Amino acid sequence: xxxxxxxxxxxxxxxxxxxxxxxxxxxxxxxxxxxxxSEADYRAVAERLQAEAQPGDAVLxxxxxxxxxxxxxxxxxxxxxxxxxxxxxxxxxxxIWVLGQPELPRSDEAGFLEAFLPGRRAVxxxxxxxxxxxxxxxxxxxxxRRFTATDxxxxxxxxxxxxxxxxxxxxxxxxxxxxxxxxxxxVAPEWHEILYEPRRCLWMHAPGGKxxxxxxxxxxxGGLGLRLEGGIIFEHAFPRDSRLSTTHLGVDxxxxxxxxxxxxxxxxxxxxxxxxxxxPQGAPHTVKVWVQADNADRRQVCLDVLAVEPEVGVRG
Amino acid sequence: xxxGRAPTRDEKSLAWxxxxxxxxxxxxxxxxVGYTRDESVYFIAAxxxxxxxxxxxxxxxxxxxxxxxxxxxxxxHEHPVLMKTLxxxxxxxxxxxxxxxxxxxxxxxxxxxxxxLIPALSFLLGSAMYGRLAxxxxxxxxMLVPRQYFNAEMACFDVPVAAMWxxxxxCFWRALEDVRWGLWCGVAFGLTLATKHNALFLPxxxxxxxxxxxxxxxxxxxxxxxxxxxxxxxxxxxxxxYGLLVLSLGGGEGFQRKFLLLSxxxxxxxxxxxxxxxxxxxxxxxxAPVTRALVPxxxxxxxxxxxxxxxxxxxxxxxxxxxxxxxxxxxxxxHYAWFYLNQLLREPPFPLAYVVVKTALTVPxxxxxxxxxGLAALVARMVLGAFARTRAWVERPVTMTEALVCVNAVTxxxxxxxxxVPHFGGVKHWFPSMVFLGILAGAAVAxxxxxxxxxxxxxxxxxxxAAVAVPVFAVLLAPALVYSVRVFPYGTAAYSELAGGLPxxxxxxxxxxxxxxxxxxxxxxxxxxxxxxxxxxxxxxxxGSFRDYQRNGMLRSDLRAVxxxxxxxxxxxxxxxxxxxxxxxxxxxxxxxxPVTGLYVDETPQVVVYVRPEAR
Numbered sequence: 001x002x003x004x005x006x007x008x009x010x011x012x013x014x015x016x017x018x019x020x021x022x023x024x025x026x027x028x029x030x031x032x033x034x035x036x037x038s039e040a041d042y043r044a045v046a047e048r049l050q051a052e053a054q055p056g057d058a059v060l061x062x063x064x065x066x067x068x069x070x071x072x073x074x075x076x077x078x079x080x081x082x083x084x085x086x087x088x089x090x091x092x093x094x095x096i097w098v099l100g101q102p103e104l105p106r107s108d109e110a111g112f113l114e115a116f117l118p119g120r121r122a123v124x125x126x127x128x129x130x131x132x133x134x135x136x137x138x139x140x141x142x143x144x145r146r147f148t149a150t151d152x153x154x155x156x157x158x159x160x161x162x163x164x165x166x167x168x169x170x171x172x173x174x175x176x177x178x179x180x181x182x183x184x185x186x187v188a189p190e191w192h193e194i195l196y197e198p199r200r201c202l203w204m205h206a207p208g209g210k211x212x213x214x215x216x217x218x219x220x221x222g223g224l225g226l227r228l229e230g231g232i233i234f235e236h237a238f239p240r241d242s243r244l245s246t247t248h249l250g251v252d253x254x255x256x257x258x259x260x261x262x263x264x265x266x267x268x269x270x271x272x273x274x275x276x277x278x279x280p281q282g283a284p285h286t287v288k289v290w291v292q293a294d295n296a297d298r299r300q301v302c303l304d305v306l307a308v309e310p311e312v313g314v315r316g
Numbered sequence: 317x318x319x320g321r322a323p324t325r326d327e328k329s330l331a332w333x334x335x336x337x338x339x340x341x342x343x344x345x346x347x348x349v350g351y352t353r354d355e356s357v358y359f360i361a362a363x364x365x366x367x368x369x370x371x372x373x374x375x376x377x378x379x380x381x382x383x384x385x386x387x388x389x390x391x392x393h394e395h396p397v398l399m400k401t402l403x404x405x406x407x408x409x410x411x412x413x414x415x416x417x418x419x420x421x422x423x424x425x426x427x428x429x430x431x432x433l434i435p436a437l438s439f440l441l442g443s444a445m446y447g448r449l450a451x452x453x454x455x456x457x458x459m460l461v462p463r464q465y466f467n468a469e470m471a472c473f474d475v476p477v478a479a480m481w482x483x484x485x486x487c488f489w490r491a492l493e494d495v496r497w498g499l500w501c502g503v504a505f506g507l508t509l510a511t512k513h514n515a516l517f518l519p520x521x522x523x524x525x526x527x528x529x530x531x532x533x534x535x536x537x538x539x540x541x542x543x544x545x546x547x548x549x550x551x552x553x554x555x556x557x558y559g560l561l562v563l564s565l566g567g568g569e570g571f572q573r574k575f576l577l578l579s580x581x582x583x584x585x586x587x588x589x590x591x592x593x594x595x596x597x598x599x600x601x602x603x604a605p606v607t608r609a610l611v612p613x614x615x616x617x618x619x620x621x622x623x624x625x626x627x628x629x630x631x632x633x634x635x636x637x638x639x640x641x642x643x644x645x646x647x648x649x650x651h652y653a654w655f656y657l658n659q660l661l662r663e664p665p666f667p668l669a670y671v672v673v674k675t676a677l678t679v680p681x682x683x684x685x686x687x688x689x690g691l692a693a694l695v696a697r698m699v700l701g702a703f704a705r706t707r708a709w710v711e712r713p714v715t716m717t718e719a720l721v722c723v724n725a726v727t728x729x730x731x732x733x734x735x736x737v738p739h740f741g742g743v744k745h746w747f748p749s750m751v752f753l754g755i756l757a758g759a760a761v762a763x764x765x766x767x768x769x770x771x772x773x774x775x776x777x778x779x780x781x782a783a784v785a786v787p788v789f790a791v792l793l794a795p796a797l798v799y800s801v802r803v804f805p806y807g808t809a810a811y812s813e814l815a816g817g818l819p820x821x822x823x824x825x826x827x828x829x830x831x832x833x834x835x836x837x838x839x840x841x842x843x844x845x846x847x848x849x850x851x852x853x854x855x856x857x858x859x860g861s862f863r864d865y866q867r868n869g870m871l872r873s874d875l876r877a878v879x880x881x882x883x884x885x886x887x888x889x890x891x892x893x894x895x896x897x898x899x900x901x902x903x904x905x906x907x908x909x910x911p912v913t914g915l916y917v918d919e920t921p922q923v924v925v926y927v928r929p930e931a932r
Contacts, residue, residue: 007711008767014689015764018792022682025795025813029802032817036919065822067891067924068916075910083658083825083893104919105816106823191904193897234897235653238662 028105034131035103041130042072045099048127048134050074058093060085062100062112069099083196086115089141094312096120100133121314140314146221147307149202149289150189153177157216158187160207161290170213179213184300187215192302194231195271201230201302204289206247208296215289216254220307223281226251228261228289230303231272240268245295249273249303254286267298279307319717320490320497321444330448331436334455338432341459342468346424348805349469350833356860358400358471359407359423361392366404368629382633389630393638394645395473397628398510402426403471420868423471430476431468434458434751437482441489442755445717449765449785450758456789457683457754460796463743464750466807473512478747480508481518484616485724485752488522489717491612492529498608502615506623513646514728514748519616521727525720526613533605540603543595547610550591551617557584568640575636589618652740653894658825660894665735671746672729677815677826678743679750680796683757684812690756694722725752742808742830761792802918806834809917818918828891832856834922837915838888839865841925843872845912846886851876853884855898881905885928891921902926 049059059073061081070079077097080088090096098116102109119140126135149156158170158177170179176188184205191200207213220226230249231237244267251261261275279285293299323331351359368388372379379385389397403423411422435455443451459465468475487501508515527548534540561580562571575581592614600607625631631638654661656670667673676684698714700706707713714722728749731737743750769784795813803810803818809829811821822828835857842852852875854862865871881887881902889899903909906928915923 008771011763011767012771014693014760015768015788018682018686018689018761018764019788021685022792022795025680025682026791026798028813028817029795029798032802032918036819063819063823065828065921066919067921068914068919070909070924071911071913073910075908079909082896101919104819104823106820108823191900193900196893196896198896198900198903235662235894 032105035105037101037129037131039072041132042069044129045069045132045134046072046074048129049077049097052136053077053097054095056093057095057097058090059097059099060088060090060116062086062098062102062109062116063104063107066099066101066104073099082198085197086112088197089119089143090139091141091143091308091311092145093139094142094144095123096137096139098126098133098135098137100126100135101131102133103131119311119314138314140312142312143225143308143310144312145306145308146224147219147305149215149217149303149305150200152217152219153187153189153202153215155218156187159214159216160185161212161214163210167214177215179207181207185213187213190302192233194233194302195237197272199272199302199304201304202289204230204291204301204303206291206293206296206299206301208299209294210292212290212292216286217289217305218284218286220279220285220287220305222279222283222285224279224307224309225276226260226279226287227274227276227306227308228263228303229272229274229306230263230265230301231270232265232298233300233302236298236300237265237270238268239298242267243295244298245293247291247293247299247301249291249301250289251305252288252290254288260287265301320493322490322494323440323444327440327443327448327451330443330452331440334439335432335436338435338459338468339428342428342431342465343421343425345804346421346428346469347418348836349466349807350805350836351420351858351861351864352470352472352831352833353856353858353861354472354831355470355833356858356864357392358403359420359864360860361397362400362404362407362423362471364388364391364404365397365401366408369401369405369408380632385629385632389628393630394642395512396510396624396642397630398507399426399430399471399473399476401627418868420471420864424469427468427471427476430479433479434468434475434482437479437486438751438754438758441482441486441721442758445715445721445755446759446762447766449781450755450762452758453686453761453789453792454754454758456793457687457757458751460793460800461679461683461750462796462800462803462810463678463807464747465800466805466810467744467747469805469807474741474744474747477508477512477514478751480504480511481514481724481748482751484508484515484518485522485720488525488612489720492605492608495604495608495611498611499615499619501612502617502619503623505616505620506627509620509624510627513643514745515620517727517731519613519620521723522616523613525716525723526609529609529716530606533609534603537603540599540606543599543602544606544610547592547595547599547614550588550595551613554584554588554591572636572640585621592618649738651738653892654740655825655827655893656739661739662894664737666737666739668733668735670739671733674743674826675729675746675750676812677821677824678810678812680799681813682792682795683754684814686757686760686792687753690758690760691722691725691753693760694718694756698722721752721755725749725756740830742827761788764788805836806915806917806922809834809920809922818920822920827893828920829922830892832858832861832890834915834917835888835890836865836870837917838913838923838925839871841913842875842886842888845927846872846875849874849876850885851878851883853878853881853887855888855895856890856892857888881926887926889924889926891924899924 059077059079064081064085067081073079120137123136123138126133159167161167170177176186179185190203228251247265249263263273263275289305291301406425407422410417411419438454439451442454484504487497487504491498491501530544534544565571565574651663697710701710701713728746732746765785765788769781772779811818815821862877866873878884882905887902906926911924912927913925
């Protein structure tokens with residue numbers, strides 16, 4: 001038999017617990033405004049960035065979703081903040097400014113640093129602007145770029161290539177290389193999402209069937225890493241529908257016809273796929289970047305081809 | 317033991333006061349709430365339906381033809397029309413006719429009236445079960461959940477169907493002491509069917525209680541038990557015959573094809589009505605409590621389908637095919653992408669814990685915890701009371717009424733938790749459960765207040781209970797009120813203290829917002845800064861909503877809606893994890909990644925505004 005005193009005490013204990021929870025909730029609401037940055041805080045950050053940022057620098061947001069900063073950060077500085085950006089190498093950038101809000105509820109600064117810090121080194125002391133922190137880091141994961149297809153695309157020769165080698169040209173209209181056929185068959189650099197990540201990449205929709213959409217690019221320097229990075233954009237990568245077909249991307253050596261890089265993206269495979277090979281030393285190469293899928297439905301490819309140096313690493 | 321109880325005069329007065337308070341609060345605050353995608357569709361539907369009523373008045377013969385009915389009622393026939401008809405008639409009267417209200421307010425008024433029933437009825441039921449304190453807390457517990465309050469502002473169906481669900485349960489419960497309420501239960505069920513398809517689950521919830529009550533009330537009375545057996549027999553026989561009919565006609569399609577006015581299908585329904593009435597007449601002679609338990613079930617079975625048919629002109633000429641289409645639409649509803657714990661849910665199976673987690677992260681924690689303790693205490697009493705060894709630990713056994721509330725508190729949550737059921741729409745699909753969880757929260761708070769009061773009375777005998785209840789209510793409700801005010805009118809962005817508010821929820825990877833109504837946060841900026849005749853792409857905002865913002869004076873009338881960033885001078889992008897591509901298309905179209913302004917609620921991006929540089 002339960003004791004009468006326990007029976008009487010339980011509701012009181014319960015009420016005490018409820019009141020305690022409510023007081024903690026009230027405390028949360030009272031504290032929350034003080035954990036949020038003001039516009040003046042953002043302006044102070046912007047001033048520091050304006051004064052100290054160098055060409056090639058980037059801003060990384062922590063937490064990744066705190067994008068209000070985009071309004072204030074100087075337009076010349078790219079701002080990164082997407083689901084997964086904590087782990088992004090940001091290899092295009094030698095220095096990274098981390099704009100943090102560690103006081104926000106559930107901000108896991110230790111978790112962020114665990115993902116972000118490897119291969120990087122803080123430069124100087126972080127500054128505080130209200131609840132915002134701004135810390136400069138040397139990016140040891142930086143890989144200097146000697147060639148990017150998105151920059152060189154205007155000089156490319158673009159065509160649709162049949163398996164027997166016959167070609168139909170996609171003439172350049174000043175903005176894009178437009179192919180005969182559907183309006184989506186063109187090659188041009190565009191902003192697209194690949195699994196939440198914003199990427200400026202070459203739009204190369206697979207043409208369908210066995211033919212390939214090819215962009216032939218000159219001047220790819222030898223002795224460097226040749227990287228192919230690409231994926232299916234937006235929501236189109238997600239469906240595993242059996243009627244959809246695997247998309248093949250590749251880079252061939254135009255002179256020898258040798259396959260340098262290739263990626264296969266089956267239906268349902270999301271995210272940026274990457275492949276890399278070291279190009280032999282010597283004269284600049286001409287490469288054929290291509291995309292092919294038997295069924296072109298939802299095979300909306302965006303890719304880039306880069307010639308990159310090894311990671312610079314951190315000093316000291 | 318389960319019996320209904322009529323409210324006292326004081327309870328009635330308080331219930332009316334709560335209704336009036338909720339109605340007034342909703343009315344006074346609605347103008348800030350944007351028009352969700354669905355709501356503008358319902359506005360359009362409501363206007364169309366109201367125009368049919370005008371035609372019915374002016375030219376009844378023509379209005380009653382199928383062609384005229386289809387013309388007016390075909391739009392949005394995926395939902396029954398009780399609420400939309402009320403929205404339309406309210407608009408016709410208060411906006412078009414009298415000109416007293418702006419367009420949106422006139423549409424929304426009936427929704428406020430229905431929503432306000434929840435605190436009133438929660439109070440009545442809670443008060444009858446656990447006392448006035450519990451009833452009062454239950455009343456506040458529903459309206460102070462920001463997402464529930466936000467939804468209560470909408471000319472939509474989710475809060476109305478929660479109100480109607482509660483009304484049906486209330487009528488069912490009252491029917492146990494007054495047989496007339498059994499008929500009202502049938503009427504209320506029909507109106508609930510006419511509100512939203514959630515109602516289809518109600519008979520499965522209530523019938524076991526009716527049978528349980530009838531069984532226990534007929535104990536030791538063989539004649540009454542025999543009549544109960546006949547009642548079950550009539551219903552079972554009809555169900556079996558319907559099953560055989562389906563089989564003999566080659567499945568659902570054949571059943572549907574042969575379902576005519578004069579067919580075995582209707583004959584069976586008539587048999588159910590006649591048979592049910594005969595049994596009820598018989599049982600009433602031997603045992604009134606058994607009759608009272610069974611009348612609501614018979615009334616629901618007969619009046620439900622009849623009211624559903626009658627309320628919807630679209631069904632009048634082709635009831636079977638159009639009802640079948642309606643049911644099939646909801647049985648095979650699309651799945652919309654939904655962000656949950658850093659995962660984009662696009663298709664089933666969905667996480668089993670989704671509903672519980674989402675509830676925990678959105679209901680103010682100071683209300684959620686008493687809901688949990690209220691439910692847990694009730695379940696504990698049920699479990700302990702079920703075993704001889706532990707029965708003595710339970711101060712008083714669980715009543716059937718408590719079990720009824722408990723089952724209703726979990727039914728909608730369990731249904732939506734099924735991994736194959738669509739999981740979009742935030743929390744709105746299990747609002748009927750939240751009403752009953754509020755009553756259980758009230759029970760938890762009331763027993764604490766009473767215990768404290770009794771303890772204090774030893775020292776201060778004249779201490780009134782209010783001296784304890786008022787400060788306790790103030791402490792428990794204050795965080796929810798602060799949170800509600802803070803997040804209003806951006807209801808779909810509300811996250812609780814347990815989530816860490818909106819910033820915490822964003823880090824947890826929860827859906828930031830949905831339904832597009834938060835665009836109201838940037839409309840003043842657009843009105844002030846857009847050049848004359850600017851082309852505006854309001855991402856995710858329904859074309860009807862664009863029209864409604866202009867119609868209600870919230871958006872300049874010279875601004876033009878366009879369908880993509882490429883055609884726009886200004887883009888207001890709604891931050892959804894599944895729509896990131898749309899923001900990047902704006903970068904592409906405008907050649908900039910820098911927004912000019914936005915709606916950032918507690919730092920979380922909700923709506924981000926870009927202006928084409930050459931258009932500035």
